[in-house]
Amino acid sequence: MLRIKQISLVGFKNYEQATFRFDKRIIGICGNNGVGKTNLLDALYYLCFTKSYFARGDQANVLRGAPGFRIEGHIDNAGQNTTVVCILRENGKKEFLTDGQPYEKLSRHIGRFPCVIIAPDDIQIITGGSEERRRFLDALLSQLNPDYLQNLIDYNRVLQQRNSFLKSVAETRLTDKHLLEVYDEQLVAAGTTVFQLRRDFLQQLLPLAGSYYTGIAGAEEPLSLGYESQLLHTPLRQLLRQGLEKDLYLQRTGSGIHKDDIDIRYADEPFRARASQGQRKSLLFALKLAEYETLKKAKGWAPLLLLDDVFEKLDRQRMRNLLERVCRQDDGQLFITDTHPERIRQEMEELGVGYQLISLPADTATTDASTRDFT
Amino acid sequence: MQFSSSLLEQAVNEFAKLPGIGKKTALRLVLHLLKAENSAVQGFGETMIRMRNEIKFCQRCHNVADADICSICANSMRKHELICVVESLREVIAIESTQQYSGVYHVLGGIISPLDGIGPDQLNIETLVSRVRKEHTQELIFALNPNIQGDTTIYYIQKKLQDANVRITTIARGIAFGGELEYADEMTLARSITNRMPVESYRTGG
Numbered sequence: 001m002l003r004i005k006q007i008s009l010v011g012f013k014n015y016e017q018a019t020f021r022f023d024k025r026i027i028g029i030c031g032n033n034g035v036g037k038t039n040l041l042d043a044l045y046y047l048c049f050t051k052s053y054f055a056r057g058d059q060a061n062v063l064r065g066a067p068g069f070r071i072e073g074h075i076d077n078a079g080q081n082t083t084v085v086c087i088l089r090e091n092g093k094k095e096f097l098t099d100g101q102p103y104e105k106l107s108r109h110i111g112r113f114p115c116v117i118i119a120p121d122d123i124q125i126i127t128g129g130s131e132e133r134r135r136f137l138d139a140l141l142s143q144l145n146p147d148y149l150q151n152l153i154d155y156n157r158v159l160q161q162r163n164s165f166l167k168s169v170a171e172t173r174l175t176d177k178h179l180l181e182v183y184d185e186q187l188v189a190a191g192t193t194v195f196q197l198r199r200d201f202l203q204q205l206l207p208l209a210g211s212y213y214t215g216i217a218g219a220e221e222p223l224s225l226g227y228e229s230q231l232l233h234t235p236l237r238q239l240l241r242q243g244l245e246k247d248l249y250l251q252r253t254g255s256g257i258h259k260d261d262i263d264i265r266y267a268d269e270p271f272r273a274r275a276s277q278g279q280r281k282s283l284l285f286a287l288k289l290a291e292y293e294t295l296k297k298a299k300g301w302a303p304l305l306l307l308d309d310v311f312e313k314l315d316r317q318r319m320r321n322l323l324e325r326v327c328r329q330d331d332g333q334l335f336i337t338d339t340h341p342e343r344i345r346q347e348m349e350e351l352g353v354g355y356q357l358i359s360l361p362a363d364t365a366t367t368d369a370s371t372r373d374f375t
Numbered sequence: 376m377q378f379s380s381s382l383l384e385q386a387v388n389e390f391a392k393l394p395g396i397g398k399k400t401a402l403r404l405v406l407h408l409l410k411a412e413n414s415a416v417q418g419f420g421e422t423m424i425r426m427r428n429e430i431k432f433c434q435r436c437h438n439v440a441d442a443d444i445c446s447i448c449a450n451s452m453r454k455h456e457l458i459c460v461v462e463s464l465r466e467v468i469a470i471e472s473t474q475q476y477s478g479v480y481h482v483l484g485g486i487i488s489p490l491d492g493i494g495p496d497q498l499n500i501e502t503l504v505s506r507v508r509k510e511h512t513q514e515l516i517f518a519l520n521p522n523i524q525g526d527t528t529i530y531y532i533q534k535k536l537q538d539a540n541v542r543i544t545t546i547a548r549g550i551a552f553g554g555e556l557e558y559a560d561e562m563t564l565a566r567s568i569t570n571r572m573p574v575e576s577y578r579t580g581g
Contacts, residue, residue: 108560150562157523164489179487179495182530186523 001301002113003333004044005081006074011066013039024356024373026327028344029337031360037337040360041117041306044335047073047084048115048304049139050096050106058088075113078301084113107153111143114295114303118288120313125287126280127272130261137262140291141201144298148197155190158183159253166251175248184240191257195231198260202227205290206262213286216318217279222267229260281315285322292326302332310336311343320347327353348374376402383409435506437482437499438467447471447479454478456513460503460532462486462525466518478516481506486519486528495531504535517545547572 004022009015014036029037038054042061045053055061062069067090075082087095096103103109124132142149162183169175206225214220230239239255240247247253264271264283271283295303305326310319326334328351338344341357348355358371376398378384383405390401408416432438433445436458440446447453447467457478461467462485470476483498507515515536519525533543549567550559559567 104560146561154523158527161487161489161524161527165494168489168492168494174496176495178534179527179531182527182534185530186527 001076001078001331002304003076004047004073004304005076007040007043007047008070008072009040009043010070011063012043012069012071013061013063015039015043016063016066020358021371022333022356024354025331026334026348026353026355027336028341028348028355028357029335029360030339030341030344030357032362033339035360035362037339037360038119038308041119041308041335041337043071044073044304044306045115045117046071046086047075048110048113050086050094050103050109053117053119058094059092062088077113107142107149108146110149111146114143114299115306116288116292116295116303117306117308118284118310119308120310122288123280123284126264126275126283130259133262134258134260136287136291137198137202137260140205140294141197143295143303144201145197148194151190151193151197155187155194155257158186158190159256159258162187163252166247166253169248170251180244184237187240187253187256188235188237191236192231194257195229195236195260198229198257199227199232202262205294208293209283209286209290212289213283216282216286216321221279223271223283224263224265224268226263226265227260228263229257230255231257231260278315281318285315285318289322289325292332296330296332302326302330305332305334307334307336309338311338311347323347323351327351345374436480437484437502438480439464452477455510457516458503458507458512458514459516459518461518462520470518478514483528486524487531488524488527498528500532500535503532504539507536507539507541512541514542514544517543519545521548 003025006019006021008017008019010017014034020040029040031037042052042054045051051058052061068088069086070088071086073084075084083097083099085095085097087097089095094106096106096109098109098112125136138149138152142152162180165176165179165183206227210223210225213223234242236256240253243253243255266274266279272280275283292303292305307319323334326332327348336344341359344355344357354374356371356373361370376384376387378387386405386408387398387401390396390404391398393401396404408419429441431440431443433440433448434443435448436445438445438447442449448455454477458481459470459476459478460481460483461470462483464482467480467482470480481499481503483500483503485493485498487493487495487498506512515532517525517529517532519528529543529545536543547570549563549570550556556564
């Protein structure tokens with residue numbers, strides 16, 4: 001059983017200093033627009049992933065005028081209490097400590113406290129570019145398999161170096177074939193591992209997501225989900241060799257696992273072109289639910305669930321099915337934000353579960369939020 | 376910081392450019408020099424200028440030297456057919472401090488990282504390749520930092536020397552001496568198990 005008991009924020013986003021205690025399994029966070037509901041969720045996300053879900057780069061999360069930020073969380077994992085601290089220093093250096101012990105590599109922390117988030121912009125996973133789907137897949141697989149994350153990090157580092165080298169070749173007109181061969185070997189080693197793990201994992205995840213979709217839709221629909229990778233047809237070593245001339249011309253690497261995608265089709269047409277708004281939302285929930293269930297099965301306990309403004313921006317009916325499942329069948333902790341406290345109250349009362357409601361005041365910077373329990 | 380003398384301010388600014396030195400430390404150092412004898416400060420300045428002007432880099436291994444050839448390369452007692460390849464002078468100093476190594480060195484001056492604008496041409500790789508061929512080196516020991524760029528550099532040089540009859544090795548990677556297994560990170564531990572070593576070679580220290 002995984003529970004965040006308390007979180008303290010200093011200089012994070014709009015919070016100058018604030019402490020929140022969570023003593024229920026289900027925590028509703030409400031308040032007007034701009035008071036920091038999503039920021040609080042993002043701070044919880046930080047404790048699990050060592051980074052923000054919404055912002056690229058840590059600096060963007062620092063309160064204006066503050067030198068840096070600090071997030072401190074008290075987490076109870078099956079009766080074992082852990083204090084997790086994330087500090088961004090003035091010089092931009094990030095420190096991440098559990099029980100006072102700093103991590104040498106932040107990536108070691110990923111997966112220790114599994115977490116699933118659903119936010120309005122996540123509909124991009126369905127409608128956006130392939131990058132969004134890789135991000136979804138990577139976040140999930142990294143929590144399950146540290147080896148995957150390490151290989152992915154290695155791959156991306158070598159890829160950056162290779163691309164940078166291709167650019168320098170264009171400037172100096174000097175092609176060092178030996179160095180390209182070395183980069184290719186390094187890409188093949190890490191890339192092939194990532195490919196195999198993605199392929200094997202998606203063989204389980206995608207059918208699961210498909211069956212959840214059918215459940216949500218209430219009828220069998222001609223939906224098909226598949227892993228798409230150049231490596232399915234040709235080994236990476238051969239792809240890189242064949243693409244060399246083009247890579248040199250375009251000054252970037254045109255083949256590899258950084259081009260992978262999850263192919264979503266509806267009656268053999270691209271899903272995003274064909275599907276209605278409602279069908280897109282159904283598929284998003286199906287994917288997130290599959291993520292939740294997969295993490296739960298692998299870890300042996302339910303992951304944290306962070307829901308950002310889902311009633312308003314996504315879909316109330318589909319949300320209710322999800323809540324029904326998460327609140328009644330599972331025992332995972334749930335954080336949910338909404339502008340209207342009544343809406344959370346109504347949902348929870350209909351579900352008949354106890355919950356805690358945190359109302360954020362208009363000026364959250366220093367005032368303590370009021371919190372009430374409902375059982 | 377407010378200074379009543381621009382000379383003082385300039386001196387503080389110069390010290391503050393050094394790595395690891397902030398404004399306050401710089402001020403402390405300058406005030407110390409201000410209190411010292413004129414001749415001592417003169418000596419300090421001249422030592423720095425002479426160091427920069429007169430220091431040479433060994434033509435053979437690119438280590439710092441007082442002459443064209445460094446003291447390590449000039450030492451006939453050392454095994455010249457054994458070359459340890461390092462990134463910078465710092466590693467030469469660290470390895471020399473162990474007093475366990477009797478071969479010679481080759482200082483690359485960095486590692487390959489196009490992202491940082493460092494390609495193979497900026498490093499002392501060509502001289503290493505021709506040196507190995509000319510001197511009939513028997514073994515190259517790579518003592519580079521264990522990361523991706525370090526690996527790239529090793530593989531690259533290895534490729535360049537494919538046809539040369541030279542043994543290429545790297546320093547061992549694994550559990551630190553005096554470390555606790557329990558606290559070793561999984562990747563290091565996994566590597567240590569893959570690259571395990573026979574106990575007899577361990578006991579004789581290689």
